[in-house]
């Protein structure tokens with residue numbers, strides 16, 4: 311065993327999993343967005359190396375999942391604006407075979423989508439056997455923005471938690487694992503990240519005045535996230551509330567959770583066709 315792998319184990323052992331296991335008592339206010347688990351700022355360089363190891367685990371397991379062609383994985387990524395959904399996806403999935411992963415970003419629903427039940431547009435993009443799908447925003451928007459901005463009445467959004475649990479159970483019972491991340495940043499951190507978008511010309515394109523309007527609803531969003539996590543943390547589809555103020559910690563927690571989930575799925579290469587050793591490739 312090299313020093314590197316010892317260092318990796320040391321880092322991973324001191325990360326939190328941040329998986330919600332007692333959802334009924336869950337309080338978002340108790341989750342510190344600055345948490346580094348049992349790590350410290352001095353562990354940043356070692357954590358970046360550990361991320362490379364976790365990425366390799368994901369890469370190897372993804373190849374098995376694809377070859378097995380039996381199960382699939384759906385990763386749900388939710389956060390407030392500037393929470394880091396895009397950069398987490400970019401940094402955690404770097405180096406993965408693009409043929410085995412699909413990323414779907416959900417924006418405001420189209421007219422056609424609104425003419426169907428709210429889950430219709432999401433269900434079409436759940437992963438095929440052997441595949442990993444990432445939802446950048448997801449069906450949870452229909453109990454988040456839809457609730458906060460009062461796009462439908464409470465009588466419409468409040469039954470959705472149970473419908474979402476049923477939907478995720480349906481997926482799980484049919485071979486799709488569901489893993490959900492809430493990237494948890496603080497209100498101060500959001501302010502800094504929005505300010506960066508104003509200050510840095512390369513980030514101007516990311517700034518939308520509408521984000522300030524969303525920020526004004528910060529407390530309502532926190533409540534809506536807390537309810538979604540309380541009501542929709544199931545064995546079939548757990549939530550991880552990831553401390554996300556420090557990007558290096560966030561990336562490592564997410565990568566490790568994905569790698570561990572794939573490992574638990576235990577994908578196997580299919581058996582070779584019979585008697586490969588008797589085959590002679592013709593000249």
Ligand code: AMP
Nearest residue numbers: 416417418419447448451452455456461
């Ligand atoms: P972004 O991900 O920053 O490009 O923004 C996408 C926008 O689409 C956000 O303002 C979301 O709140 C909005 N959005 C996503 N899903 C829904 C939905 N189901 N209903 C209404 N708005 C949504």
Ligand code: MG
Nearest residue numbers: 391392518521
């Ligand atoms: Mg945005």
